Structures are given as structure tokens and as C-alpha cells.
Amino acid sequence: MNPSDLQYTKEHEWLRDAGTVAVIGITHHAQDALGDVVFVELPAIGSTITAGRSFGVVESVKAASDLYAPCDGEVVAVNGLLATTPDLVNTDPYGDGWMIKVRVTGSTGDLIDAGSYDAFLATLH
Amino acid sequence: MNGPDAGGLAAGETLRRTPLHGWHVAHGARMVPFGGWDMPVQYATGVLTEHHAVRAGVGLFDIGHMGQVDVAGPGALAWLQWLVPTDVSRLELGQAQYSLLCAPDGGTIDDIIIYRLGDDRFLLIVNAANADADVAWMRACLANPDHGIDPAGIDLVSHGDARTLVAVQGPRSLEVLQRIADTDLTALGYYRALPATISGTPGLVARTGYTGERGYEVSVPSTAAVGIWEALLEAGASAGVMPCGLGARDTLRLEAGMALYGHELTRDVNLFEANLERLVRLDKGTFVGRDALALVAAAGRARALVGLELTVAGVPRAGYPVLDPTGARVGETTSGGPSPTLKKSIAMALVPAAMASPGTALAIEIRGRAHAAVVVPLPFYKRPTTRRPAPTSSPDR
Numbered sequence: 001m002n003p004s005d006l007q008y009t010k011e012h013e014w015l016r017d018a019g020t021v022a023v024i025g026i027t028h029h030a031q032d033a034l035g036d037v038v039f040v041e042l043p044a045i046g047s048t049i050t051a052g053r054s055f056g057v058v059e060s061v062k063a064a065s066d067l068y069a070p071c072d073g074e075v076v077a078v079n080g081l082l083a084t085t086p087d088l089v090n091t092d093p094y095g096d097g098w099m100i101k102v103r104v105t106g107s108t109g110d111l112i113d114a115g116s117y118d119a120f121l122a123t124l125h
Numbered sequence: 126m127n128g129p130d131a132g133g134l135a136a137g138e139t140l141r142r143t144p145l146h147g148w149h150v151a152h153g154a155r156m157v158p159f160g161g162w163d164m165p166v167q168y169a170t171g172v173l174t175e176h177h178a179v180r181a182g183v184g185l186f187d188i189g190h191m192g193q194v195d196v197a198g199p200g201a202l203a204w205l206q207w208l209v210p211t212d213v214s215r216l217e218l219g220q221a222q223y224s225l226l227c228a229p230d231g232g233t234i235d236d237i238i239i240y241r242l243g244d245d246r247f248l249l250i251v252n253a254a255n256a257d258a259d260v261a262w263m264r265a266c267l268a269n270p271d272h273g274i275d276p277a278g279i280d281l282v283s284h285g286d287a288r289t290l291v292a293v294q295g296p297r298s299l300e301v302l303q304r305i306a307d308t309d310l311t312a313l314g315y316y317r318a319l320p321a322t323i324s325g326t327p328g329l330v331a332r333t334g335y336t337g338e339r340g341y342e343v344s345v346p347s348t349a350a351v352g353i354w355e356a357l358l359e360a361g362a363s364a365g366v367m368p369c370g371l372g373a374r375d376t377l378r379l380e381a382g383m384a385l386y387g388h389e390l391t392r393d394v395n396l397f398e399a400n401l402e403r404l405v406r407l408d409k410g411t412f413v414g415r416d417a418l419a420l421v422a423a424a425g426r427a428r429a430l431v432g433l434e435l436t437v438a439g440v441p442r443a444g445y446p447v448l449d450p451t452g453a454r455v456g457e458t459t460s461g462g463p464s465p466t467l468k469k470s471i472a473m474a475l476v477p478a479a480m481a482s483p484g485t486a487l488a489i490e491i492r493g494r495a496h497a498a499v500v501v502p503l504p505f506y507k508r509p510t511t512r513r514p515a516p517t518s519s520p521d522r
Contacts, residue, residue, distance in 0.1 A: 035167060035171050035172055035372070036171045036172055036173045038440060038463040039438065039439065039440050039463070039470075041439075041492075057492065059440040059463075061171075061172040061173060061372060061376060061462065061463055061465070062166070062172065062372050062462075063442075064440065064442060083438070
């Protein structure tokens with residue numbers, strides 16, 4: 001279910017390494033646990049994010065949840081579609097529901113591959 | 126990402142289950158602790174779908190967690206008159222009244238609904254989280270000699286698990302409920318109740334609710350709950366009926382500007398502050414909290430519950446600071462969230478009474494940043510009135 005070309009955090013973010021730039025979003029499991037997403041607060045282009053630290057907030061109908069950075073980086077793009085259609089996070093979490101693109105500047109956090117993430121999810125039930 | 130808090134539950138504490146608990150689990154509900162009960166917060170399709178189903182058609186809610194207390198006997202009416210700030214004597218048979226349990230200092234212990242089922246027989250519906258404390262409070266009040274009524278003439282009985290409650294809410298609720306009821310419900314007025322046979326089982330149908338839509342709350346034997354629930358789903362299929370969880374219950378009641386105990390109403394909030402002055406009858410004789418409430422009535426309330434609408438992007442939640450235009454903290458939100466019907470972010474908040482006029486510019490602090498907001502009239506949402514039958518004199522909840 002979780003794409004094999006991505007890396008994951010145990011806080012349910014994903015990172016797609018695209019050479020100089022990495023794309024970041026939240027996983028299918030995360031969006032399902034949150035429920036209907038109604039608002040996403042993302043950092044400004046040019047700001048920096050730090051592995052393991054909060055870089056934004058996703059608001060569902062029920063609650064606000066922090067987004068944790070999977071790597072150190074500088075934000076080079078944010079998904080403007082989410083301002084008007086935040087439900088893309090629910091309907092297409094690995095595609096149009098992406099959140100930010102960063103230029104990776106330092107270490108990544110403890111990222112795991114899809115198989116390890118699937119195994120981790122299995123321990124949550 | 127970190128998930129929403131599942132709710133505080135002490136180790137070893139067991140959650141109570143309504144008769145519909147097994148049905149919820151078998152049908153994909155996400156269960157959460159609420160008021161000591163394991164309750165569905167949403168089903169598979171999510172809160173927004175459930176919310177819109179109630180606004181457009183009909184939704185079902187398991188409200189079996191609500192407490193039910195019988196008060197009966199020759200002294201019941203006189204004692205209830207002393208216990209609550211509303212005029213219980215105005216209730217006709219089969220009529221219901223939104224009321225409060227007030228503390229001697231005027232604070233609010235719970236909000237309740239009182240049904241008059243007989244001359245000397247009343248049913249009180251209380252909040253799940255407060256049920257045990259409410260009964261303890263009522264027993265203490267029964268033993269209080271100040272009311273001067275013989276406690277031997279009053280039976281106070283908290284219902285066990287024999288009966289449960291199901292809510293049917295939405296513009297098509299009458300049509301759907303009528304299909305499984307043998308009694309004509311068409312003429313049942315707002316805040317009125319009547320005995321009816323539902324799916325062959327004797328029950329009590331009340332035209333009450335917590336969504337801002339036309340709706341009914343039905344008391345049925347617990348053993349019949351699953352059968353009635355499934356009969357309602359079948360009867361409502363053509364009306365788009367959906368089972369709805371606590372998530373939709375909260376967004377619906379917030380849009381309707383209805384108080385949730387522990388948020389808009391607390392031990393530290395009096396009824397004037399919560400815009401419930403229409404409930405109190407200071408001239409009906411003495412009652413618990415009367416002196417304190419009379420002082421508030423004379424001096425004016427210090428704070429007022431207001432509706433706030435965010436004028437910028439963001440989502441306010443309960444407990445966020447409310448700021449005046451200078452950035453000074455002047456109050457706090459009591460509830461907040463997205464309004465699926467209005468497609469805006471809304472909140473209720475307690476602010477100084479002088480800042481309660483619609484149009485007043487305030488701000489809500491969300492994660493350290495002020496977000497512009499404006500005071501708007503409550504309720505945020507009012508259902509279209511074209512389909513509404515003859516108005517009643519019942520209190521509006």
C-alpha cells in the first residue's frame with residue numbers, strides 16, 4: 001500500500017528523494033487517522049526545516065496535528081493547491097496531496113523504507 | 126505527524142458500552158472514550174459526510190451514554206422547582222424543558238432536559254460525564270432541609286441499563302421515523318414527547334435534539350436497540366440516512382450554537398454568561414443558586430458567550446486565547462472548529478460583556494499568532510424555516 005520508492009518516518013511523514021530536491025507529505029495511514037483534512041499550515045518558501053522538528057500543522061475536522069520534518073532542508077516550494085483543496089491530503093496523500101519541497105541541506109532523520117514502515121504500522125494494531 | 130489525542134483514560138479504568146457498541150465496532154466506527162463510555166467518533170466515510178447527511182437528509186446517533194434519572198412522587202414537582210432555575214410547573218404532560226443544575230454560587234453543574242411524564246413523574250436527561258456527580262448532587266439536595274419538602278415523598282431513581290436513547294436528526298427525520306412507528310408523529314411539537322410503538326417495541330419519542338435540525342430522540346428498551354437502529358437504517362435508505370458519531374454531533378451542535386457542558390457551561394460559568402437568561406425565573410420562589418443569580422441579574426453579567434468567525438485562514442479550537450485589537454488577552458474560546466455547512470472557521474468564546482456586540486473585531490490566538498475574527502450572532506446556522514410546522518411556545522435549545 002505504501003509506495004516502495006519513498007522513505008518514511010515513524011511519525012507518518014514520507015519523503016521522495018528527487019535528486020537535489022525532496023518532496024514531503026504524510027502517509028495514507030496518517031490521513032486516515034486524522035480524518036477529513038480542512039486546513040494545512042505550511043512554512044514559507046525560503047524558510048528552513050530541521051529533522052525531527054515541527055514544520056507545519058495539519059488540521060482535521062476534529063483536531064490539529066504537528067507535521068515533523070524528515071530531514072534538514074530549505075523550503076523551495078509549497079503545495080498551493082492545499083490552500084483551497086486541503087482534502088487532497090485525504091484523497092491523494094502520495095500525489096497531489098504533497099506538502100512541501102525542500103533542498104536537503106543536512107542529515108535526514110531516522111528514515112525507514114516502505115517494508116519497514118509497513119511492518120511498523122502492523123505493530124500499531 | 127502526531128495523531129489526535131485519544132482522550133485521557135486512567136490505567137485500569139473500564140469504559141462503559143451502550144447496547145449499540147457491538148454494532149458500531151462491526152460497522153467500521155472509530156471508537157473513542159467519551160464521558161466514561163466507549164463511543165463512535167465517526168464511521169468509515171468520515172465526519173463531513175455524516176454532518177452533511179444530517180443537514181440534507183437524516184442521521185442516526187447513539188446517545189445511550191446520556192444519563193436518565195426518574196424523579197417521581199407527590200413532592201417531585203415542588204422539589205424540582207427548588208432544584209432548578211426554570212419554572213417546571215409550566216410543563217404540561219408530555220412537554221420537555223431545557224434546564225440547568227445550578228450551584229449555590231450560581232455556577233453550572235450540568236445542563237439537562239426535564240420531561241413531564243405524569244402529574245408527579247419526571248424524567249431528567251443528563252450529560253454522560255456528569256451523570257454520577259449529578260445524581261450525587263441531587264441526592265444531597267434531596268437531603269437538604271432548606272427546601273422544606275418531605276423527601277419521603279420523592280423517588281429519585283437513576284436508570285440502569287434497561288433503557289437506551291437513539292437520536293434521529295435531519296429534515297427527513299420525521300418521514301424516516303414515521304415509517305417504523307405505529308403512532309402518528311406529525312403533530313408532535315418541538316420539545317414535546319409521546320409514547321409510541323417503534324418497530325413493535327414500546328418507546329418514548331421526543332422532538333428534541335442537538336443538531337439544529339428537526340429531530341427526535343427516542344427512548345427504547347436496550348434489548349431492542351440494535352433492531353430499531355437497523356430498522357431506521359433500512360427505512361431511511363432512500364433518504365440517505367447515515368449513522369453519525371460524536372465528531373458530527375460536535376460540528377452540528379457548534380453550528381447551531383448549542384452549549385456543550387465542560388466547554389460553554391462549567392462550574393465557573395453562570396447561565397447569564399451563557400446567554401440562557403430566558404431559562405431562569407427569579408420570581409418563582411426560592412431555588413438553588415437564586416440569590417447568586419439575582420445578584421448577576423442586578424449587576425449585569427461580567428462575561429458573555431459570543432460567536433466568533435475567523436476572517437483569515439486557520440482553525441480555532443477550544444481553549445485558545447481571545448485577543449482585543451491591542452493584542453491584550455480578553456477571553457478564551459470554549460469550542461471551535463471548521464463549519465462544514467458555512468465553510469468558515471467558527472468558535473464560541475467567553476469575552477467581556479462589553480465586547481459581545483456583533484461586528485466587534487477581536488482575534489483568536491492560534492499557535493502564538495493572532496488570527497483576525499469578528500463577533501457574529503448565535504446561532505451560526507439556522508435551518509430553513511419553510512418546512513417548519515406551527516411554532517410552539519417551548520424553549521428553544
